[in-house]
Amino acid sequence: MANSMMVIAPYRYEEMWVFDDPQAGLVQEPFVSGIPQMIDRLVIDIPxxxxxxxxxxxxxxxxxxxxxxxxxxxxxxxHWYRWSAEKMDGWLCPALFKYFADAPPQLFCQAEAKSHDL
Known part of the structure; x- marks a missing residue:
């Protein structure tokens, strides 16, 4: 396990959740198929x-x-993942393998506000 905890900074673009990760060669990589709804639930209290x-x-x-x-x-x-506590399923595209050698049996996530100062 190279990196035990990782961080990305998703944002909305064209009404979709996307993220950039220059180190992984990803620009406006979209979340699709159930993952946007999971993100909406995670960030519900983040202004x-x-x-x-x-x-x-x-x-x-x-x-x-x-x-x-x-x-x-x-x-x-x-790979498809289930968030049982919220009764939600979502599909993570092959960009998952920019972060993990194999699809992990479990993923743990936390959303936090980030500074929007210029």
Whole structure:
């Protein structure tokens, strides 16, 4: 396990949640198929989340995590995960493998506000 905790900064673009990660070669990488609804639930109490927020994620639990996603199955090169506590399923595209060698059996996530100062 190279990096045990990772962070990206999703934001809304063209009414979709996307993120940039220059180190991973990703620009406006969209979240699709159930994941946007999960993000909406995670950021419900974060003001101006659509302008960007911090999404911390790991394959092991960490203090303050808000969501525990369980691996369901592969499909179209990506993987389906279930957030049982919210009765939601979502598909993570193959960009998942920019962060993990294999699809983790579990993912733990936390959303935090980020500074929007110029």
């Amino acid at each position: 101006e989340a659509d302008q960007g927020f911090k999404l911390i994620f790991a394959q092991t639990p960490f203090p303050g995590y808000q969501a525990q996603l369980e691996w369901l199955r592969p499909e179209f090169g990506g």
